[in-house]
Amino acid sequence: MPGKSLDAKFLKRTANASYFLGISGLAGIIVTVVSVAFVLISALSAMRNLSTPSTNLTGLLSSTAFVVFLIALEAVLIPITLFFSYAMYRIGNYYGLASLKLAAAVYAASIVLSPVEYLFVLPASSSFTVPASSYNLVPYFLLVFLFIIVVGLVEYVSLIVGFSGIFERTRIADFNTAKVMWIIGIVLIFTLMIALIFYGRGLKKLASQEQAEISIQKVPEGELRYCPHCGAKVKPVDLFCGSCGFNLKKDKEAQ
Numbered sequence: 001m002p003g004k005s006l007d008a009k010f011l012k013r014t015a016n017a018s019y020f021l022g023i024s025g026l027a028g029i030i031v032t033v034v035s036v037a038f039v040l041i042s043a044l045s046a047m048r049n050l051s052t053p054s055t056n057l058t059g060l061l062s063s064t065a066f067v068v069f070l071i072a073l074e075a076v077l078i079p080i081t082l083f084f085s086y087a088m089y090r091i092g093n094y095y096g097l098a099s100l101k102l103a104a105a106v107y108a109a110s111i112v113l114s115p116v117e118y119l120f121v122l123p124a125s126s127s128f129t130v131p132a133s134s135y136n137l138v139p140y141f142l143l144v145f146l147f148i149i150v151v152g153l154v155e156y157v158s159l160i161v162g163f164s165g166i167f168e169r170t171r172i173a174d175f176n177t178a179k180v181m182w183i184i185g186i187v188l189i190f191t192l193m194i195a196l197i198f199y200g201r202g203l204k205k206l207a208s209q210e211q212a213e214i215s216i217q218k219v220p221e222g223e224l225r226y227c228p229h230c231g232a233k234v235k236p237v238d239l240f241c242g243s244c245g246f247n248l249k250k251d252k253e254a255q
Contacts (some may be wrong), residue, residue, distance in 0.1 A: 011204075012207045013083075013087070014087035014200075014202070015204045017031075017080050017198030017200075018084060018197070018199050019195050019200040021081065021193075022193045022197035023085060023197065025192070025196065026095040026194070029189065029190050029193065038125045063108060075157035081108065082111070084107070085104040085105070085107045085111075086104070086108075087104075088107065089104035089105065095166055095169050097162055097166060098160075099165060100166065102154070103158040103162050106155040106158065110148075154184070160179055163178045165181050166202070171245070172202045172206060173202075174198045177195075178196070178202065181194045181195035227244065227246050229244050229246035230246065232244065
């Protein structure tokens, strides 16, 4: 693995960005679930119908404080997501994974367009004063979210293929776990965030491999040996292969 193309420092920064996006996404899902539960419990305890909580929720969404919070959140998320997308594109380019490069482009576009989505949806939300009125807005929301759904499906499929591809090339199990979590995410959305956390873990291990590769380059060629499992170069003192994780100590004992 050429050190100039994907250095360990760059991979660690990308891993940290992946951790941040995964953890912040999980926090957002938890806050949303708790907020909705609170509204429903309040409505039931007060023996009200659901129209009142909807109105209160709409008031919150259209409040100045909430808009300021969204702007601050986007100001933090957008740069991190754009860097993460750039890094994903670079990793995909390094390993020859067109799917990972496509996922990077879609991921970047989705975060940049998210404020536009909010501006489209918020005006319509003010019509949710009674449950019956929501049926009249179905065509509107179908049109607004059609593009979002298509983009989401492209990102969903491309990341599954991308995670699979990087796992096949590196044999780092965390990338395969990220793929599994992403697949489950079609039903359980919070596992999409967990997939990003595992992706970060995989990048951390990839960074360790890169550092190992650099240290190997400093060892005279005559003193190097090769992993019997994957053929990667290893130092005589290594206990495990930095590429596939093969137990070199057991191999020595067997010999």
